[in-house]
Amino acid sequence: MHVELPSHREWMLLALAEAEQAPATRDVPVGAVVVNGDGVVIASRRNERELLGDPTAHAELLALRTAAESIGDWRLTDCTLVVTLEPCVMCAGAILAARVPTVVFGAWDEKAGAAGSLYDVLRDRRLNHRVEVFPGVEAEASARLLLEFFEDPLRRP
Numbered sequence: 001m002h003v004e005l006p007s008h009r010e011w012m013l014l015a016l017a018e019a020e021q022a023p024a025t026r027d028v029p030v031g032a033v034v035v036n037g038d039g040v041v042i043a044s045r046r047n048e049r050e051l052l053g054d055p056t057a058h059a060e061l062l063a064l065r066t067a068a069e070s071i072g073d074w075r076l077t078d079c080t081l082v083v084t085l086e087p088c089v090m091c092a093g094a095i096l097a098a099r100v101p102t103v104v105f106g107a108w109d110e111k112a113g114a115a116g117s118l119y120d121v122l123r124d125r126r127l128n129h130r131v132e133v134f135p136g137v138e139a140e141a142s143a144r145l146l147l148e149f150f151e152d153p154l155r156r157p
Helices: 007-017 061-073 089-097 137-153
Strands: 031-035 041-046 080-085 104-105 132-134
Touching: 007 031, 007 061, 007 080, 007 104, 007 137, 031 061, 041 061, 061 080, 061 089, 061 104, 080 137, 104 137
Parallel strands: 080 104, 104 132
Antiparallel strands: 031 041, 031 080
């Protein structure tokens, strides 16, 4: 386990602000930001599966796409992905494919997480790329957003 940096919390607050907007489109409140090596946010997205009717429109994938467009390269080798919920297997695969070296996440996802809970795809030594993972940053705030969303039947799809 690595020591959380003060910037991780600052970036997570941005991801949380993004996640808070998702229920307006009946999307699960997950937000993600991508930060470049200079500490500049180059992408900020939220879940848009309901909005777009796209099963792959997770916050992480959308943020990675936006970041790649922003820098003009699919290789995000000096970037940090910050997301409010532990990435799933699909998102973990995209993180590896984009060569993201660092992931910071909020709440654990015991049902679908692929960064240490159910699976640990991001740090699997059998793969050609491994990610440094900082879990549990603003975990309570991240989990609270999800709990409130799923407790309110008017917000759910």
